[in-house]
Amino acid sequence: MSEYNPKILAVLCNWCSYAGADLAGSSRMHYPTNVRILRVPCSGRVDPMFVLKAFKSGFDGVIVLGCHPGDCHYAKGNYYTRRRIPLLKNLLANLGVPEERFHFEWVSASEGARFAELVTEFTAALKELPPMGKMI
Ligand code: FES
Numbered sequence: 527m528s529e530y531n532p533k534i535l536a537v538l539c540n541w542c543s544y545a546g547a548d549l550a551g552s553s554r555m556h557y558p559t560n561v562r563i564l565r566v567p568c569s570g571r572v573d574p575m576f577v578l579k580a581f582k583s584g585f586d587g588v589i590v591l592g593c594h595p596g597d598c599h600y601a602k603g604n605y606y607t608r609r610r611i612p613l614l615k616n617l618l619a620n621l622g623v624p625e626e627r628f629h630f631e632w633v634s635a636s637e638g639a640r641f642a643e644l645v646t647e648f649t650a651a652l653k654e655l656p657p658m659g660k661m662i
Contacts, residue, residue, distance in 0.1 A: 532586035532652035534561045536645065537576060539569045541599040542634045543591035549638030557642035558649040569593070570603025574614045577628065578621075586658040587627045589648050591641070594632040604632070626651055627658065 538544040544565045569592025580588045598604040611630045
């Protein structure tokens with residue numbers, strides 16, 4: 527029997543978190559390969575529908591990463607995201623999606639190691655849960 531490898535969607539803002547992921551890759555840091563990256567201009571661009579569609583299409587977990595507070599390229603985008611996340615978590619809970627399947631963090635362009643660590647920890651946490659399967 528093959529090992530369960532959860533499918534993860536990582537939604538990364540272009541200016542900080544994507545650059546952090548890029549740094550992790552170019553520095554040859556090890557992190558799980560089951561992560562698919564969706565690059566968005568800013569974490570403020572993350573429509574909750576992106577997350578719902580990801581779960582609907584079979585992803586086992588979604589992680590959203592943006593610039594640290596005060597560092598957003600668009601000044602306030604990550605503040606909007608920070609306000610939106612509790613509502614999104616509430617929505618997911620009402621849909622029966624366990625909160626462990628969604629994660630939101632700040633990762634800067636210089637935090638490649640932090641990106642690798644977060645993805646590794648998130649993958650390990652998802653492995654404790656059964657596969658998501660497709661939501662109807
Ligand atoms: Fe990164 Fe806005 S540009 S969170």
